[in-house]
Amino acid sequence: MAASVVPFRIPGCRLDAVQADPSDLTVDASSKARSAVCPGCGHRSRRVHGLYTRSPADLPVSDRAVGLRLRVRRFRCLSEACPRRTFAEPFPDLVARHARRTDRLAASQVRTGLATGAEPGARLLRDLRMPTSPDTVLRLLHRHPVPEAETPRVLGLDDWAWRKGRSWGTILIDLETRRPVDLLPDRTSTAVSAWLRDHPGVEVVARDRSTEYARAVSEGAPDAAQVADRWHLLHNLRQVLVRHLTSVRGRLRTLPGVESLPASEYQPGRRTAAERAASAASRDRHHARYVEVRRLHAEDGLNALQIAHALRIDRKTVAKYLAADAFPERGRHSVPPSVLAPYQEHLNARWAEGERSALVLYREIGALGYSRSSRPVSRWAQGRRTEPHPRTPRKYLTGLREPVESAPRRGRLPSTRKLAWLLVRDPEALDASETAVLAHVRQDTEVARLHDLARLYNRMVREKRPDDLDGWLEASRTSGISALATFSDGLRRDYAAVRAALDEPWSSGQAEGQINRLKMLKRQMYGRAGFDLLRKRVLCSA
Incomplete structure (x- = not known):
């Protein structure tokens, strides 16, 4: 094959010959330079001592691997x-010296490794006619430098789980360019404040309501304005509602009219005796644990952490x-629609x-589409x-007891989380059954007062009313509801950041999205990669 048909150039070289096989392309080339500079002393020499051949791999052409x-x-x-x-x-x-692949092939393999990881990247590169091993992809990734990002003016902070419930890290986002800036191996105030001191120039920091991050920003960038995330403000209110409703749920069950609450449209099937016994045994175990927790607190004077260690809960x-x-x-629990719902009328x-x-x-509903x-x-x-069915064999009728007609199911209070969700929703968005539940729990004066304050708070945050x-x-401090008073005290301690959340457009939403991407990259590596490689993939493939 003539050298002129090769559809790529070889920098600094001239083509001598091309050999084409069904799956490979071999290109012979030599340098155009007449002399070379000695790397030891810098003198140029034109005296040739000998010749040898190097065979690095190059980028493929169509469906053919290329070797030089x-x-x-x-x-x-x-x-x-x-x-x-x-x-x-x-x-x-x-x-490069001693390299087995050209720089452009190595760059393509690095980009593939950054996007997919070592094992998937090696499989993909094999299909793309750039074959290499997963270990080589890892070596190329570790050798690849991390680009130095400019210090952002508006920084987003959030934590991510390296091992859920055990170890955590911190991700830092430039909220203006919507790109990750750095990844830290923990979420302590020491690490975050050290990073902020090493990168002066941050003017605004958007964060959740973590006291660690608040202290880190105050120490590392004292002149930066802190902005609390609005989603976390709403989420914290729901946590307060759940905590209070859990404490008064026994009282809510005794309110008049609980039997008239609307039942769910779809009811679960009749449970067997074994299922009812297992449920009762589970309830008894939890009740015994509740009694023991209350006893340890009242009689022995243990606090919550000591009781948790003692009972291992x-x-x-x-x-x-x-x-x-x-x-x-x-x-x-909410019951999903039955698989028989489309055929209920028949x-x-x-x-x-x-x-x-x-x-x-x-068989009849099978003909109608039931599968x-x-x-x-x-x-x-x-x-x-x-x-019994009229055609039931006689041997199965032995010992048959008289059937008992089951009583219709009566309405019950929804779960505590469902009740908390009803308290923060727009009343116009509730259906008739949800409105009835809300009217029932508002018979309790504390819940009614909590509901009114929750609606005001929800409207204040969503519509951004700092005044x-x-x-x-x-109003929350004087409401007489301890959970709400504690929550308002926490907002007062973080007053500047909370008020800025109602004034400024910044939030941690972009950080949450980048954490989703980080989790995807971590799972691509089956959770076995170290922090350095994960950080490199997050920052280089953004």
């Missing part, structure tokens, strides 16, 4: 003071038990006509059957 055969000359150094006797001519714009569970005025019963009609065979009903198993149909029929903050803080 470089004719390399060794020159004799003519300087008597130089310790080198000979040296090889360099190819500075093409391939989470301190949040201990705090919930200590705050509750009665045992917090398990709330009713099933009810056939049942009214006298059809009692679950198998016949299953699941027969088990839901059998359980549906079992919950409505009050007498309403002082009045709301005072």
Whole structure:
């Protein structure tokens, strides 16, 4: 093949020959230079001492891998003071010394590794006719430098889980360019304040309400304005609502009219005796733990952390038990629509006509498009059957007891989290059943007062009304609700950042998005990569 048909150039070289195979392309080339500079003394030499061949890999062409055969000359150094006797001519714009791949191929492999990781990258590179091993991709990634980012004017701070519940790190985002600036291996105030001191010039810092980050910014960048994240402000209010509702849930269950609350449209199937026994045993275990927590606190004087260590349970569970005025019963979970819902009308009609065979009903709705198993149909029929099917064999009727008609399910209070969500939602967005639940719990004066203050707070944050903050803080402090008073005290301690959140447009939303991307990169490496490699991938592939 003629050298002129090669669709790429080789910097500083001339093409000598091209050999084409079905899957490979081999290009013979040699340097155009007549002389070379000795790397030891810097003298130029034109005296050739010998020749040898290098075979680095290059970027592929179409579906063919490309390999170079470089004719390399060794020159004799003519300087008597130089310790080198000979040296090889360099190819500075093409391939590094001792490298097995050209610089442009190495750059492509690095970009692929940054985007996909070592193992997936090696598989992809093999399909792209740039084959290499995962270990080589890792070496190239570790060798790749991290670009130095400019110090941002507006910085976003947030934490991310290196190991969920165990170790945490900090991500720093330039909120103006929407790019990650750096990654820190922990979320302590010492690490963050040291970074801020090393990068002066930050004017605004958007963060969550972590006291560690607040202290770090005050120490590392005392002149920077701190802005609390609005989502975290709303989330903190919901936590307050959950904490208070958990403590008064026993009282809410005794309010008049709880039986008339609307029940869920979709009810779970009838549970077996074994399922009911397991549920009762689980409730008894939790109740015994609740009683023990209260006893250790009242009689032995232990605090929440000491009780958590003694009973080997989470301190949040201990705090919930200590705050509750009665045992917090398990709330009713929302029931998803049944798989039989699209065929409910047909099933009810056939049942009214006298059809009692679950198998016949299953086949009928199967003809209508039902593609699941027969088990839901059998359980549906079992919950409505009050007498044996007429064609039931006699041997199965032995010992049959009289059926008992189950009482209709009455309404119950939703879970505490559901109630907290109802208290912060726009009343116009609630349906009839949710409105009835809200009206029921507002019979409690504390809950009604909490609901009014929660609506004011929600409107203040969403509509960004900084002038309403002082009045709301005072109303919460004097509300008589301890959880809300504690929350308002915390907002007062972070007053400047909270007020800035209602004035400034900045938030931590971009940091949350970058954390999602960071988790994806971490999982691509199966959680086995070190912090340095993860930091490099986050910063270089942004």
